[in-house]
Amino acid sequence: MATSFDRTTTIDEVLDGLDLHGKTILVTGASSGLGQEAARGLAAKGAHVILAVRSTARGNAAADAIRARHPAASLEVRLVDMGSLASIHRFTDEIALAHSALHGLIGNAGVMATDEGHTSDGFELQFGTNHLGHFLLVNRLTPLLVAGAPSRLVMMSSGAHRLHSVDLDDPNFGSKPYDRWDAYGQSKSANALFALAYDDRHAVQNVRAFTVAPGIITDTNLHHHLTEEMFVPLRARQPGVVDLPRKSLAAGAATMVWGLVHPDLDGHGGDFLEDCGFSQVNPDPRLPNGVIPWVRDRDLADKVWTLSERLVGETFPRP
Numbered sequence: 001m002a003t004s005f006d007r008t009t010t011i012d013e014v015l016d017g018l019d020l021h022g023k024t025i026l027v028t029g030a031s032s033g034l035g036q037e038a039a040r041g042l043a044a045k046g047a048h049v050i051l052a053v054r055s056t057a058r059g060n061a062a063a064d065a066i067r068a069r070h071p072a073a074s075l076e077v078r079l080v081d082m083g084s085l086a087s088i089h090r091f092t093d094e095i096a097l098a099h100s101a102l103h104g105l106i107g108n109a110g111v112m113a114t115d116e117g118h119t120s121d122g123f124e125l126q127f128g129t130n131h132l133g134h135f136l137l138v139n140r141l142t143p144l145l146v147a148g149a150p151s152r153l154v155m156m157s158s159g160a161h162r163l164h165s166v167d168l169d170d171p172n173f174g175s176k177p178y179d180r181w182d183a184y185g186q187s188k189s190a191n192a193l194f195a196l197a198y199d200d201r202h203a204v205q206n207v208r209a210f211t212v213a214p215g216i217i218t219d220t221n222l223h224h225h226l227t228e229e230m231f232v233p234l235r236a237r238q239p240g241v242v243d244l245p246r247k248s249l250a251a252g253a254a255t256m257v258w259g260l261v262h263p264d265l266d267g268h269g270g271d272f273l274e275d276c277g278f279s280q281v282n283p284d285p286r287l288p289n290g291v292i293p294w295v296r297d298r299d300l301a302d303k304v305w306t307l308s309e310r311l312v313g314e315t316f317p318r319p
Contacts, residue, residue, distance in 0.1 A: 005258060005276030007215065010250040011041040014258045014276065021046035024102055024148070025260070026095070026141070028082065028134070029109030031058040033220035034156070037253040038106055040066045042261070043073035050076045050099075052091065052109070082109045082133035083119035085312060092140035101148035102141060104260045107134040107155045107191070113226055113234075116178040123311065124172040126183045131190035135308045138194075139316040142202065149206040150266075154259045155195040157211045157272070157295075159244075161188035162285050163237060165294045166304050171311075181234050192272060192295035193304045199270035200298065201318045208269030210259040211295070215274065216244050217252040241288040272296070 005014060025042050029035040030051035039049045043066055053059030059077040066073050080091035095102075110130040119128035138153060145151045163185025170176055171190075173183065192211040199209035235242060258276050259265060272279040272291040282290025294300060309315045 005254065007245065007247070007275035008251060009254045009258075009276045010248075011037060011253040011257055012044075012250065014254045014262060015041050015045050018045050018261060020261060023047045023104065023261075024050065024099055025104040025106070026050040026052055026102055027106045027108055028052040028080070028137070031055060031062045034214060034217060034249060034253050034256065035106070035108040036062045036066070037249040038108065038256045038260075039075070040069065040073075041253060041257055043075055044070045046074075047103075048074040048076065050078055050095070052078050052080050054079070054081055054109070080137070081120075082137070083121075083125065083129045085121050085133075085136060088133055088137045088140070092137060095141060096144065099144060102144040103148040103151045105138060105141065105145060105151075105153050106256055106260060107138060107153070108256070109133070110156065110187070112158075113180040113184045113230065115180070116173070118172075122172075124178075124183055126187040127171050127190065130187035131194065132308060132312055134191065135194055136312045136314065138198065139314070142207070142316070145207045146202070146205045151207050152260050152265070153195065153198060153207065153209040154256055155191045155209065155211050156256070157191045157213050158184075158188040159213050159215075159238075159241070159274075159288050160185050160234075161192055161213070161295055162282075162288070162290075162292045163234075164189060165292075166190050166193065166300070166307075168303055168307055171307065179233075180230070181237070189292075189295050190304055190308075192291075193297075193301040194308070196270050196295065196298065197301035197305045200301070203269050205319055208265070210265065210269065211272045212255050212259050213272070213274040213279065213289075213291075214252040214255055215247045216241075217249060218246050219249045238286060238288040240286070244288055
């Protein structure tokens with residue numbers, strides 16, 4: 001399917017002409033960067049947006065910034081730590097009590113190429129926060145997405161998914177040396193595999209899922225802890241990454257909301273999206289763009305689902 005959008009398209013261009021009044025949409029990691037920009041754009045079109053954030057103060061500041069541009073914005077700030085299963089249980093229980101339906105969910109919160117660390121539940125920090133946290137949160141909120149159907153899930157991945165698949169035997173780097181880029185790549189591959197498996201399970205309920213790689217966005221906090229030296233291994237593994245065009249927040253968030261609400265995607269699901277289009281398969285891990293074949297492997301996606309159920313201690317059977 002052809003689309004009139006491309007990598008330069010902005011979020012407001014994607015949303016032009018759409019009316020989202022009556023829709024309730026949840027965005028994790030909505031206190032800054034792409035999450036805040038997506039929340040802004042969606043609220044500007046009338047959606048009620050739940051800002052799922054780790055800091056109430058930062059979440060309220062983000063909501064104030066959105067209302068400064070869109071005084072009628074309908075926003076709700078909710079606290080959740082994506083690195084804590086207990087926090088996610090509390091959060092999802094609160095959302096289920098407060099809302100009868102969700103019409104969209106963007107799994108955007110995450111960390112990138114961190115020093116070695118672990119979540120409060122003992123998982124490798126990036127795998128635990130970026131993937132397992134969302135795996136639990138989304139599955140526990142699925143009844144609301146079903147109630148709001150047709151609805152969509154967008155999981156945020158990255159071109160860095162091409163760095164590493166999911167190690168089913170040792171996802172937490174328990175017996176192998178820690179590498180920040182392998183761990184980040186694994187977590188982003190897991191995000192894509194989760195969306196693929198989720199769509200396979202819930203398309204029958206008219207809940208569709210997409211993976212989005214937003215491109216390289218300079219106006220985010222995701223990479224600010226990294227020194228120039230820490231990027232050297234990444235550039236050695238993906239030399240072309242230095243030549244990729246940088247995007248503004250407005251362009252970076254465009255593919256997120258295109259996947260979440262645009263009628264272009266009606267009838268689609270399970271796709272990997274970038275630059276407001278369908279990503280092309282690119283099997284060479286040295287190249288920084290396209291989708292690597294292993295995240296299109298449904299057998300691997302099912303195995304990652306089973307692994308994730310075991311790790312979070314909760315099962316989510318097919319409908």
